[in-house]
Amino acid sequence: MKLLKCILTENDCYRAKRTIRPKGVMVHSTGANNPTLRRYVQPVASTPGREELLTALGANPNGNHWNRPGLDVCVHGFIGRLADGSVAAVQTLPWDHRGWHSGTGTSGNSANNTHISFEMCEDDLTDPAYFRQAYRAAVELTAMLCSQYGLSPLEDGVVICHQDGYRRGVASNHGDIYNWFPRFGMDMNDFRADVVRTLEGDKEEDGMVYFKTLADVPEYYRGAVQKAVDKDALKGGGNGELNVSEDLCRTLTVLDRMGKLDE
Ligand SMILES: [Zn+2]
Structure with missing residues (x-):
C-alpha cells in the first residue's frame, strides 16, 4: 500500500485539536461517484511536500476539497486514485486526532471518540478492478493501524464500518460500506478476516510495508x-x-x- 501524508490543517476538525485514544477503525465510503483523491485531499501553502503532493494527487480545480474551513466532516485518511490512476492511501489527520466522521448514534455515543476513520472513494460501484485495489489498500491500512495501536481486529466493535456503527448506536444512519462491498461478494466479516490474514502474513514474512x-x-x-x-x-x-x-x-x-x- 502506498501511503502519502497530507494533513487537512485548514479543516475546522483539525483546528479543534482534540485527541482520542484509538480503540478501533471505522471504514467509510464516500457515497459519491468520484474515485479521485484530489476531489477530497489537497495540500495548502504550508503543507510539507506540497509540490510533490500536488503532482501525485493532481490539482482540484473546483475548490471543493476538505482542506478548508466551514466543513463539519473530516476523516483520518482517504483511499482512492492518484493522478496517475494508481490506488493509494493518504493520511489526512494525525491518527489519534478526534475525527468528525460518524455523527452520534442512538445510544448518544459517538465513534468519533474512539475510532480512527478513513473514506474509500467510491466510483460508480461497477468496476471490480478498482474495488479490488481499494479494498486491498483498506485492508492494509487497517492492519497497519491495528498493529500500531495494539487493536484486535476480530474483537467486538473494533473494526467496523459506518453502518455497523449505526447498528451499534455509535454512528448516524448511513449505509456505507454495504452499498458497495456486497456487489463484489464481500462484507465486513470478510474484511476483518483479511485484516487478520494480513497481520499474520506480516509476522511470518518480513513485514508487508x-x-x-x-x-x-x-x-x-x-x-x-x-x-x-x-x-x-x-x-x-x-x-x-x-x-x-x-x-x-x-x-x-x-x-x-x-x-x-x-x-
Ligand atoms: Zn460514512
Missing part, C-alpha cells in the same frame, strides 16, 4: 532514511528505487535518534 522511493517513506522516518541515502549506505536497486521496508526505516530512525547517522 515497503516504500518504493524516498518520497513514499512516511515523513517521520524520512529524515533518517535520507541520511542513510546521503551516506551511500542505502542504495536500493539503482533506477532511483529504494524498496526500503518499514522495519528498516524504524531501525534507521532509532539509530538516528542515537546520533549514529551523524557521525
Whole structure:
C-alpha cells in the first residue's frame, strides 16, 4: 500500500485539536461517484511536500476539497486514485486526532471518540478492478493501524464500518460500506478476516510495508532514511528505487535518534 501524508490543517476538525485514544477503525465510503483523491485531499501553502503532493494527487480545480474551513466532516485518511490512476492511501489527520466522521448514534455515543476513520472513494460501484485495489489498500491500512495501536481486529466493535456503527448506536444512519462491498461478494466479516490474514502474513514474512522511493517513506522516518541515502549506505536497486521496508526505516530512525547517522 502506498501511503502519502497530507494533513487537512485548514479543516475546522483539525483546528479543534482534540485527541482520542484509538480503540478501533471505522471504514467509510464516500457515497459519491468520484474515485479521485484530489476531489477530497489537497495540500495548502504550508503543507510539507506540497509540490510533490500536488503532482501525485493532481490539482482540484473546483475548490471543493476538505482542506478548508466551514466543513463539519473530516476523516483520518482517504483511499482512492492518484493522478496517475494508481490506488493509494493518504493520511489526512494525525491518527489519534478526534475525527468528525460518524455523527452520534442512538445510544448518544459517538465513534468519533474512539475510532480512527478513513473514506474509500467510491466510483460508480461497477468496476471490480478498482474495488479490488481499494479494498486491498483498506485492508492494509487497517492492519497497519491495528498493529500500531495494539487493536484486535476480530474483537467486538473494533473494526467496523459506518453502518455497523449505526447498528451499534455509535454512528448516524448511513449505509456505507454495504452499498458497495456486497456487489463484489464481500462484507465486513470478510474484511476483518483479511485484516487478520494480513497481520499474520506480516509476522511470518518480513513485514508487508515497503516504500518504493524516498518520497513514499512516511515523513517521520524520512529524515533518517535520507541520511542513510546521503551516506551511500542505502542504495536500493539503482533506477532511483529504494524498496526500503518499514522495519528498516524504524531501525534507521532509532539509530538516528542515537546520533549514529551523524557521525
Ligand atoms: Zn460514512
